[in-house]
Structures are given as structure tokens and as C-alpha cells.
Amino acid sequence: MRRRYSLQKLHTFNRGSYDSFPILTASGFEPGIPRGVVSNQATNVDEDNEASDWIELYNAGSEAVNLAGYTITDATNDPVQWTFPAVTLAPRAYLLVWASGKDRPNPASLHTNFKLGAGGEFLGLYSPTGEVVDSFTFGPQTVDVSFGRLPDGSANFAFMQTPTPAAANRGDAPAEVTLTFSQPQGVYQGNVTVAMSTNHPEGEIRYTLNGNEPWAQSTLYSQPLTFSRVTVLRARVFVQGEAKTSIASRTYIVNDNPQLPIIAIATAPANFWDPDIGIYVNPFGEGEAWERPVDVAFIENGVTQFAAPAGIRIHGNSSRVDAKKSLRLYFRSDYGQSYLNYRVFPQKTLSTFKRLVLYAPSGDQASGSSTFTMIDDALTHSVWHEIGGIISAFRPVALYLNNEYWGLYWIRERIDDEYIIGNFGITDMDLHRAQWGTSEPELREGDAVFWDETFGFFERNDLRVPANYEQVKNRYVHIENFTDYHIMNIFGANWDWPHNNLDRFHDRAGDPRWRWIMWDTGAAWRHASPDHPTLTWATRDEVRTDLKFNDDESLLWSTFMLRRLLQNSEYRQFFINRFADLMNTTLASRNVESHLNQLLAMMMPEIERELTRWGLEDHSLWERNINAVRNFIYERPAYQREQIMEKFGLSGMATVTILPPEGEGSITLNTITPGNLPWQGEYFRGVPITVRANPSPGYAFQQWNDPSLPAQPEISINLSRDIELQAIFTTESDTFFLSTPIISAVTTNSATIEWRTNKPALAQVEFGATAAYGQQTPWSATYTTNHKVTLSSLSAETLYHFRVRNRDREDNEIMSADSMFTTRAVSPLRVAARVEIDLHNEWEFFTCRVFNQSEAANITAVVLTTQDEYAFDLFRNGRSFIVTPDVGENNDDVTAREVTLTFAGQGLPPGASDENGEDNDLDWQAHAMQITVHFSDGNVLSGAAVNVGDSDDGNPNLWAVDLSLEGGAALGKTGAESAQTASLPTEFALGPNYPNPFNASTLWRIDLPESGQLRAVIYNLQGQKVVDVAEQRRAAGQQAMRWDGKNAAGQQVSSGVYLLRLIFEAESGARQMVTRRLILLR
Template sequence: MLYNKTKIFFFIFLFNTVFTQIVINEFMASNDSTIADNYGEFDDWLELANNTLSPVNLYGWYISDNDSEPLKYQFSDSLYILPDSILLLWADNDIDQGINHLNFKLDSEGEEIVLTDPNQILIDSVYFDQLATDFSYGRYPDFIGDWGTMNNSSPGELNFPHDNNQYTDAISLTPNPGLYEEGIYVSNSTDLNGIDVYYTMDGSIPDTNSNPFSEPIHLTESTVLRVIALEPGLLPSRVRTFHYLINTNYNLPIVALAIEPDNLPIGDQEYNLHVSYFDKFGELGFNTDAGIEQHGSEAPQRSFRIEFKSEYGSPHIDYLVFPNRSYTRYKRLILRNASNDRFPSDGSDNRTHLRDGIIHNVYSQLYPNGGYSSFQSVHLYINNSYWGIYHLRERQDRFYIEELFGYDDVDLLERAMGYPDYRNAIEGDWDNYDELEIFIENEDMSLPDNFEVLKNNIYYEEFLDYWILEIFMGNFDWLVNNMKFFRPTSGEDKWRWLLWDTDHGLGRDHYQEGIYWGNVETDYLSWSTGLQGPRVGEGEYNKVIRAILRNDEGRIYFINRFADLLNTTYSNENLLSVFDSLVALVSDDIGYHAERWSANTLFWDNGLNEVRDYIIHRPAHIINHIINKFQLGSAYSITLEVPDTYNGSIIINSIQINDFPWTGIYFGDTPIKIKANPYQEVQNYSWENIGAISRPLNIESLYCDTIFRIIDNQLSVNTNNLISENYFLHQNYPNPFNSITQISYNLPEKSFVDISIYDLLGQKVRTLINGEHSAGFITLPWNSKDDFDQSLSSGIYIYIIQAGDFRETKKMVLLK
């Protein structure tokens, strides 16, 4: 691998001029007590080895813990490695302690070490997974041997062999682990030939005091078998674990755990266990030893965090756990119990076990490769006991971010309960994010330049979609909790928010400060964008959204984007489709779960009905919340129609419409953009009574329900009003009208426009516009009031447009 060459160094060595490959020989990524440096500190360390007959000066060489940044540290002083010798370096990120101290630390969770010569040519590298404390990873034989874990590390000295012990080969059983409809006989499928085999059936690790496996075992119920083999003169084999699930009749996949019974119940410390995953057809997906600990708070059905580590077995799994993700490598997974939406829960009839999954599935429609936690419902067995329905989830940590977004060094931050000021730095620190918040709080965000700074530092549109989702779904457990966001520490990318833990949404019952937060009418828009109320902190915890809404562009985009989503993703049709699909996945199996936890499924049905009602009625209340928050006049329908011959779509604001006729709800006092997107020649099509479809329609405001219709000119009888490249003043609509009408016009180019309204005596009563406007189709509302905001009487009125040299007059009738 050759990196871009920027310099060529010529070295005159003290002894001889040499051109050699020195190698990485051994390292330790978690040093607790093995060796201290010259400051008495137990830091990470690594060895470089010189297997030649000449000394090598490291001056100008590079070493790094990141293969995407191979030139991270350059040796800027003469540092020699003598022939056939080893040099010990300290990876402590403290170069002030001497020339053998590097500017990075090693990650015991796994990363890489890269060695590059002065010509920026890669010389050696090693990639490693998680290492236990005080275990090193090294070559044997030194310099040229294979890599392996060193039980006896040897910093600065020749390496010991990786392993001098011989183990008995592991055995196999027949039939294979899996799902069976009836009882089976399990036998050993390996030629024993004097080998003793021992087994357990309770999840414990077998030893020579366990049951001897001397004849087939008859299983009539779900059982975990753990076996070892022992050949005379050798050490016992590794433990093998076999899950046999009998007469289950489930529709969901199954996760089966085997763990020492003495380690139950699983608590906050990490325990070793074996995990197997069987898909819904009963096929084994993956099985390996791993670490497990409790995730979240204690509960009868508690959640668990599973971590795949080399000290237990595989450092990761490689399996398509979540079909909606393109990657298959996972370091950590969560077995989640639905948390605050857990069914059953203290007799509540409001729980569904599905709220969080529904919300994350909806968000995945907007961002299929975005920052949400994928969702797979499963049945869980711990040893031989059934534990009900869980949800297998992605854990949002640095491994998740690296896999999904490609960054391995990030500031991953979290607003979370239990931390000072609700600030938790999962990775990195808050410094860069704090700078952004200081800027947006102290600068005038109505100014375009300042607003651009904000937009350039966050995924602006994605952030607003995230915020809109939380508002629509009515998630109270937010703002100071369950809010995660990250950015690469290098600053090469923007801040991005991650969706996590939305169990309190979709009408989950919760009372606080006299407010029922599960009410479909509760105004989460005002709460989450304001300065008052619980968890807002007088605006401390919603600075970014408030900064956006202080800018006209930001406010208009937010309103229109909310309307776009109400008309598409958050429509009853779409949300109920997501809801019904997830309910269908678990409905046939929920009875097993209810029986396990002594629950009444009528409570589950009631919770589902409440979520369904919430979905159906929420949009109407959201519309009122938007009108009230932004003091808008009202909401009106826009209908888009096209002829059968039209082959194309129509873009309205941020969404593309492909099926017609289509109707959506939008807000008055808010500019709207509509653009035809034909897939064929456009000469034959026009907007009815407006003009050519080649230009976008810029509607300044809606004041009534409106139809925008594309017509086929070859099929249309009346085309007198259809123009494409000329100035044009349209007849107001409706006409006659009662209090409100719309006046539209076409501008072929940017122009200074004056539109004024006169009574029959020739007196000017109202100026609608007197200023410059860009080209396009423009609609202006008139509320039948004069320039002094006084209502006018019924009668005939004249409106005149003057745009450059173009002037035209039309009449309209006001009836009251």
C-alpha cells in the first residue's frame, strides 16, 4: 500500500546505511500491572523489532493506530533499534514524557497498528480485536511468526510461545441443535476411542464431576446441553453448547442463552455465556460465547446487553440480524424488554410492547441507512426457561457509528438522566458541541450568514425530521434523556442525531406537572420548542431547534416539512400499515409471552387500540398546534391533478407525488413551492389557467382549498390563458368571493412588481405588492381589507399589475 509521497528522506546512519523492514512484534492494549514506564505509569505499550545485522534509526518513520491516518505520529528525533533487538514504546498519548512515548493510546476493544517508512510506504500492520487486561498480542517466533494472544507477556524481551498446552478436540452431537416438533434422542457423533465425555443440562459448565455421556439422552422438552471431552494425557476440550428447542410452535426467531445458574439473575457486572440465534424457520444463524450484563433498570423481565469479545469467543458476529441493514458485522446487541412500554406492567392496560419498534420503523422509511436502532422481535430462552418476547436491537455506540457511518473517532454525546446537567460523553467530549451552542445562542440567527453557520454544522434537514418525529409521536422521555448525537472528532463531518428509546410515545400514559402527556391532544410542539415546562430547562436543552425557528427560512422549512410529512409518512394510511405489520408479527405469539408473565392479553389489545386511536387522531391536533405556535391563519387542502397522458411526478416542497389525484393539507401564511417533474417532452402540458409547467409555482400563501391541474394542450379546448414565457395576470379565484380571494400572475423574469386594488371611483384601496420578485408563478391572497386593515363593502373592484413595461387590468366581485 503506497501513500501519497510528499517528501523523500535520505538517512546517513551512524553505523551503516540500511534499507530494512522493521516489524511490530508485540503490544498490550490494557496494562494494569504488567510493566510501568519511567514515570511509574502502567501505560499501553508496543514493541518494534529489528531482525537485521545493522542498526536502524527511526528518525522520519511513522506509526499510527488508525489505518486511515497512517502518518499520525512521526519520529522527529534519532531513535535507534540495534541489530536483532527490540525497542519498547509507550502508547500513552503523552509525548512530553520522552522520545519513546507516542501521541496515541491503544484501544483494548480492538483496532490496528500501522508502521510506515519515511517514504510513506506501509511496512507492517496488525489488526486486533478485544484484548483482556494484562494480556499481550505478539508474534512467535519473534519478528516473523504468527500473531497470537500471549498469556505471559514479555515487554522488551523475546516472546514466549503462544500456547504450550494440548487440548482434547471438541466433540459433536447429533442431531444438530435447533427446533424440533417432538422429543429426540441426542447422541455423540464423534469416535470417542477412550475419550471421556461429560455434560450438564442446566446451563452450568461441565467438568469431570458432571454427568458422564455414556448413552443417548432422551429430551422431551427444551433443553441446553453443555459438553466437554477429556482424552488421557491432555487437557479438557473447550465447552460446546447445544440448544434443543422442542415443541415451541413459534413464528418469531429465538435467542437461546446458556449461563452458569449461579450467575442468575444477570446483574450489572459482565458474565460469560453462550448465545445461539435461530431464525423463524429454525435454522441456526449464529452461536458463540459472549459477555452479558443487565441493560437499564431492574425488572421482572429485564433487558440485557450482549458483547462479543475475543476473550470469550468471536470478537464479533457476522450475520444478517436485521434485514433492513446492509451490514452483517455486530460487536454489541441489546435484548430489550420494551422498557417503559413493557407488557405486562403493573396492571396497566396501556402497554403494547411495540411502541419503540413502530416509531423506529417509521423513521427508517425516511432514512433507511440512518441513525435509528434496528428492530427484530424474538423469543428468549435462558438455560431451559422461557423468558418471553424481547426485541433484539442495535446498540448505539462507537462500533455502531463506525459500521454505519464510517467514523471510528467521534464525540458521541448523550442527554441522559443520572449525569450532571444531563450530559454524558459516551465517547470524546462536549467541547466542540458547546462551541456551536454558544454561537447560536449569542448570534443573531435571523441573519443569513449566521444561519448558514448552523446549517453547515448539523445535518439540518435530518435534524428537523428527527425533531418532527419526536413531536408527532409525543415522546415525553426526551430532551434531557435519550437524546444522542455525534460528530467525528476531526470535524470533517457534521453533527448528526440518533433516534433512541421512544417507548413513551404514541400515547403511553404518563402524568407530570398536572399534564397528561399521553393525551393525543398534548402539544409537544410548543413544549419541545419553547422555554417553559418540564425537561426544557428554560431553553437549555432545545437550543438548536429554537435557533432554527428564529430564522425565517428555518421556520418556513419546518412548517412545510411538517406538512409534507403529515401528508405522506405520517398519514393514517402509512402509519397504520406500519402498526398493523408489526402487530401481525407478534400477535400469534403474544399468548406465550402473556402466559410466561401471568398477563391478560385483553390488556395488550386495549393498548393496541389506544395506539391505533392515537395514530388516527394525532394529525388533526398537530395541525392545530402548528397554527397556534406560528400564528397561522388556517390550513387548507391542495389537490394535484394530471391528465392520463401525463407521465411524470409533481414535487411539492420536499416531497415527490407520483399517484394522482393527490390531496394534502398545507398552511396559510406560508410560501409553498410546486414543480412539475415530467418524464417526457413538456411542450404539450401546462398548468390550467396559469402557464407552462417548465416554471415552478411559488404560492405566497393559501387562503382557501385549491386545485392545481396539469392539462394536455392537445386535448384542451380552451388554451387562451396558457402562456409560458410572457407576463400574465390571471383572473382572481374564487370570483365572486366572500372575504378572501387569490390573485395570481406570471413573471418570465425577475421584475419589480406593483399590484394595487381600486374601487369603481378610481380610488386605490389596497397595495398587495410593491417590490421586486423572482420569476415564476406567484399567488397573493387578498382578505377584502384596505391598507388600514378596514373591511371593504360589497361591490366591484379593479386590480392592476405593473411589471416593467407590462400592465394589465382585471375586475373582481366582492359579495358579503
């Protein structure tokens, strides 16, 4: 007979917020949750006379059920959070379970080890075999109202005004009281008006605008609220003085310009600033006594991704004295939500978090260090993550605390038991952090029993004995993780380690070996010089105050394990070769710099706001510090290799070159398998390397290219000189075959064909308009198994037949079947110009309007068209560049059609010259031909047809467009001094650059509400300054600037993404900064 029992209902009591919610009910054959109360204020009390949360189970079946081994949880990643004892649930009976956190398995009064959150969360019931019996996620609840299945055992949920523990559910509750906002929280330019409403006819909305929690005497809402600056709005519905909803917090970021995703924190100011209870002014307070309630929201791309109640504490050690402090968020049922359920970090798929850190890197921020970058720790984690190391995931955010911008922070995972559970699924663990001056660890979780055993083994045993080293590898230390962790810190010259910021964990129930977690490496990359002897520091066996002034005997324990391991010859060889492998790959300068550049691309748009917020006057200091990191990255490898040679008595370096194989396969060198061949790496002479040939399916290893090497797939080579390695693979049969050719690229006049053969061979392609072909490429010059041939000088939009041929070293030939492809059609070009007239300073006219003179000029259009398609290419100083791409054929004629200049106001006669009397001509230049188009009487611009196509050498033509005069009349400045400013912009703004992507030049509009100093700087993604586009005083109005794609030396820069940083210092003292991405395509 099928049993039917379910989670039937629940009722909970929540600190600070009293709400109720349901649990689920399944009508299957397992027990379920019919109801419960999440905010149990007065409905029911436990044996301690406390109004704890409660959950009710209901057996809808006809047989009794023994719940021994069943589990219940509020954590999706921990289904065995609390286990039922042997307790029987009779047919049609109810069982009340207290969700109190008291963890009492007494059948007379069951208490789980977790509480429920009134704000809503997950609840699940599992069978002894781990199968889901009943589960669901519930939303926010209401005071002393249970929520559950109605009727019992059904799939329907309802609120129940009168909770009925141990009795059937009754549906007498009113609809849930709601509080709604007319505008979502987020970023707004210009004022925003917010209206609030409730569905309760007697409900009063009380609100605050300073972060305080609203109560019955707070401001009564009566009309929509308008905000013109950053404002936190907190509101709640009251009926006859009793709260009917939880606190709702919304942060409106108005007329501010964050450049990163946003973390917005709302909390009563006293929680931070009160002299007695404020955590910011009492930064050394620790533990739950110094945790304060907040509402936290994450806003990205204008959308609130999560909003949750939480607790907050000050995070860190010495950094607690800094003006800008790290913070720690706690998600608890006491606040209304036991876990945050959101994928916070793009590096990981993890989507459940108990705690998060808002990290202001210790000793690496503008408010506390002259060498700050705010990027050092993230750089270490980014690089080590590529290696496969254990990291605390990260992402930068703009933090708002109530109504204030608080700066650039990094969201981080906190290293604790929940981190280990979430990342590794390990629930029974020892988790330690090193403490200064003692080998006794700070116990984060578990105890020190196994650590004492591990350390004792190292102390009592000679690791030069192979059996002892095997014991270390198999029981005590995850050798690969340990080695990479030490190499990463040594290479980065982390001088605040290994005696500090050292985290490790051990699985009590599984693999017992200790593993190390990266954390707080803000003292790496540039705090020490590139020649810092960190390897010596990390392996010292005596006090070295010459390396660190405060070194002490009590710190030497932290180098002990590495020192003992390096006594073993096998490990020493592994350590040296692994170091070399990483310096040739992940730690290679270009690769580390690419990580730096990716992080800079995220940070740079926000860095100016961060520096301004924390009062750094010299903003260029950050750029200099970043350059110091970049210099370290490029200088460190040479010093590191010298130090390794010195430490281990090695004679020098040898270059290992891995050539593309004959046949199909790869080569593994020590711990790496290079992919892009040929490949070169630097290794240490006198240290044997291990090389392994890996044949692809269908192939077998035959021999190495060097006949002196053993004809074995895995060999050891003791390097004494440079060496080239090539593996020779043969097919497991003698058949000569090729793969199906593919078209990897096709344009209007070319096509690229790729295929492979199982033996090294020469290649040729036959092609033509029919299957008779008629044309062929020359035979290739080298024997290879990977073939790539490009056919050129093809006709556009044409069908071609082709087949490939191969010839091996024995002159055996094979060919493919006939295949076909069609070249692309020629797309009509969009070629045009929109004119901007710049006659120095005050006389500057851009696109359609000019705001800095009352005698405004309206230039409606200067348009070139092909087949009636339009586009715009903007320019400054009277010149635009029009570039045609190499499409293989000339395009249709491009005609200037009915181009009209409409003038309004006084002072702009038909002809114009600059203040030096030089004319500006509007010219279309085609090869040696020049056609000049003039203004005629100030109304109509005459047109002329010109051919825009490729030049004879196949390169794109460059077309110049210059502003022209008519009749020699000059545009003077008559009346300029007395002219009144008209329609000035009301706020600073940077318009999008056009075109983007661009080729020859790009231009952007700038709205200036007042006069001031304007600076425009172009950076590359490496953070290096390319050129100062402008640094000059600009008048109020709509201005424009152009970049021609050249650096400070006047050289064309390469294609790529560049950053425009615009800084405006108004005469009133206001300062604005904004960053834009520009895409240059050559």
C-alpha cells in the same frame, strides 16, 4: 528488490479460556504475521510480568523495513486501530508485539490497544497508505499453543506445541482437541438424543445441564443424553484435569414452540440470581464490575446463524426494577471474540457489532404497564427509517435464558461509539445523551466543548438575523435531521421527551453539525391521547404542569433550540411545510398503519407465549392496546393540523392536487416528489409552498397549467385556496415519437400493451392473426403520454400480430413496427374434494381416520380429476366448494371416477343422517342441472360426468358437494357411549390448512390429546378480529375446523393474508396457543 515480511505467528492469554491461534503469513513484499498465541498462560510474559496475548511479525525479505505508519487491527471496520511507531524490522528478523490492550507505542515493548480472542476473530496488517498487507480470520485456539505459518513466511498454517517467540516456527503440535455434538442446537418436536465425542484418546467430556460452566469435577459424559424439554448443555474436554477446549454451549428447545428467531443465552445461574453477584437480583449494578460471561446463540429457520462468547449486563434506567429487564451484550477479546461478525438486522447491511441490546421496552411490556403494546418504539423507528432518519435497527426474537423461555424481546443496536463507527465511519466524535434536569449532557464519547459552543451561539445570537441562521445551518445543526427528529416525536406524542432519551453526535474531523438519533420512544403513540399538545410541550418557555405533572424549570433547556430556530421566518416556513409534507406521505394514517401491520405480523405469532410467560391473565388487553394505537394513528393528523394552526396563527388548510404532467417529468413539492399521480395533500394557508418542475431527459419545461403562474420551473405559491398543478413539458425537438411497445400482461384470452409517446396523444392498437391485422381498438378518449391498452376476447394458445398507433393534437400520426405475442394455454383444472363427515360433536370424521371412536371410518378418497391430475378441497359439515377460475374457455369434462368409501368397525351403516334426522346429500350442481351421487351398499360411490367451466356471465362456477344417503337408513349412536377411545394423539398439534392459498373455504386438522375448550379466531394483518370460527368444547382425538372466508357479519372478506389463532384450554389446565397464516385469493 521486493521485500517479504508477514504476520508470522501469535500467542494469546484469554481470561477464562486459554487457547492459541495463528495469524497469517503472506509471502509478498510487505511484513506479515507468522504466528502468535491467543491463550498465553505461561509461555511469555511482558514487562508487567503479565501473560498477555502476543503477535509476531517476520521480515522474509532482504531489506530492513521501517514500520512507522503501519497499522494493525482486530476490527474489520477500523483498519487504523493501532499505529506502529518508528521501529525497524531487520531482514530475516522477528518483532514481538503485545496484544494487551495497554496501548504503549514504546519501540522497546510494543503494546496494541486491543486484545485477541481465543474463540477466533479477525487480524489485519495495513500499510501507511491503507493497503492490506496481511489479513485473515482465525478460529478457536488451544491453551499455550501458538498457531502460525509453517515454515516461516509460507502460506501454510499449523499449531505449534512449543511456542517460539523471536525464533523460527516449529511444527511439533498435535492436532487440535475437538468436541463434537451429534445434534445441532435448535428446535425439536419430540425427544432429542445428543451424543458427544472428542478426538483426544485421553479426553474426558465433562458437562452440565443447568447453565453452570463445566469443570474437572462436573458430570462425566458416558452415554448419549435424551432431552424432553428445553435444556442447555454445556461441555468441555479435560485431560488429566486440565481443560483442553473452551466451553461449548448448545441449547435444545424441545417440545416448545417459539414463533420467532431465537436468542439462546447460556450462563451460570449465579451470574443472574446469586444474592451477592447476580445481576438480575442486583439490577442497579453498573459498569464492568456488573458484567457476567455468557454464551449467546442466534437460531433462525432451524439453523444457528451465530454462536459467540460475550459479556452481559442489565440495560436501562427505570426499567431495571421491572420483572422483565433489558439486557446488553458485549463482545470482547477477553471472552474470546472482539466483535460479532454477522448481519443481524435486515434494515442495514452492517455486519460487525461490538455491543447489542436485548430490549424489553421500558414502560411498554406486560410485566410493567397496563397500556403496553411492546411495539411503540419499533413503530417509531420503522416510520422514521422510511424518512431516512438515524435509527437503532431492530428485530423481534424469542429469548431463552438457560432452560427457560424468557419472552419476546427486540434485538437493538446500542447507541455508542461503535454504533457511530459502524454506521457512519466516524471515529473522532462527540456523542451525548440528554440528562434529566440539566443541559449538561451525559458524555458517551468525547467532551462537551463543541456542544457548549453550539448552545452558547443559540443563547448569544438572534436567529432572526439571516447570517446567524446560516451559521447554524452550516456549522452547528443538521437542519433536516433536527427537524424530522422533532416532527417524528411531536407527531407520535412522545411525552417522555425532549428532556429525556435525546441522543446526538458530532463529527470532530468532518461535517461538524449535530445530528440526532432516535432512541427509546416507548412513551409515544398511545400513552397520550390523540389530541395531546406535544408541539406546545416541545416549544414551551415556561413550566407547564398542566401538560406534565412533574415539569420543572430545569427541563426548559430541552426546548430552547427549537424555540430559537422558530423565531427565524425561513426556518418556520420550512418546519411547517416539512410537517405538512410528512403528514401527507410518511405520516399519513394508511402509511403508518402499514408499518404497524408489518410489525404486528412479526409479533403476533409469539405474543400469546409472551403474555403467558409474564402472567397476564387477560390476553385481550394487548389487542385493546393495539387498537388504541391504531385509533391514535387515524385520529392524530386532524388534531396535529389544528395544533400547528393554533401555534403559528394560521387560518386553515388548502388542498394541493398534482396532476399527471403533459410530456415527461415530475413535480417536487417542498421536500417531496409524489410518484403516483394524481396526488393530493393538505397544506397550510398563508404558508408559501415551493414547487419545482423536473423535466425528464429530452424534455423541457414549458409552463404550468394555470396561466396566472409564472412560466418558470421553480415557483413559490402562497396558498389561499385549493389549487391544481400540472407541469407541461415539451420535447427539446419537434419530432413526434413513441417507445417500443411492451406486453405487460398476457392470459389465455387477453393481453395488455403499454408504451409512451413524447407528446400527449390518442392511442389505438391494431391486431389479428396475421400482419394484415383486421381488428382494432377504438381510439382512446384522452391525450396522454403513457398508454395502456388491453385486448380481450382472444383465443387461448394463439399467435397474434399487433402494432400501436398514436395521434397528437395536430393530427400527426405515428405507428410502431409489427410485433407479436402468444396467449397462454388453458391449464387442466385440479378439482376434487376430500370428504369430512360431521354429525355433531363426538361423531366427526375427517379425511382418512377418526380417533374419537373405536368404530373408526376410513374414507380413502373422493376425487375429481381432469387428465388424471388430482387435488383436494377440504370441507366441514358435509359441504365443499369447488371454484373454477375465469380462463376464458370451458374445461374438459370433470369426472368422478371410482370413488371408494371403505368402512371399518361397527355402527356405520351405508346410509347416514344427523341426530335431527336430516339427510346429507352429495350433489354436483351445474347451472340448473343437478346430479346426485349416492352411497351404494357402503362400498362404492357411483360416478357421473359433469361439465365444469365458466358460467354465461364469465364468472366462476361454484360447485357444492354434500354428503349423501342411500335408502333412508339412519346412522344412530348405538354403542357410542360405551365405545373406548382408540389411538388418541399424544400431543396438541395444528396441521397445515388445506388448500392454502384458498378461495371458497379452507380446513385444518387439530390433534387434541385430551378434551377441552377450543377457540379459533381469524385476524387480519391489521390485528383486527375478523370472526370467531369456533369456541366450543371438543373431545380428545383428531378434530377439524373450517373457515369459509366470511367475517362475523357473514360477508365475504377480500383477498389477502389472514392469521388463524388457535387456543386450546385442556381439562387438565394445560393451555396451548398457535398461530398460522392463511392466504385467501378471490
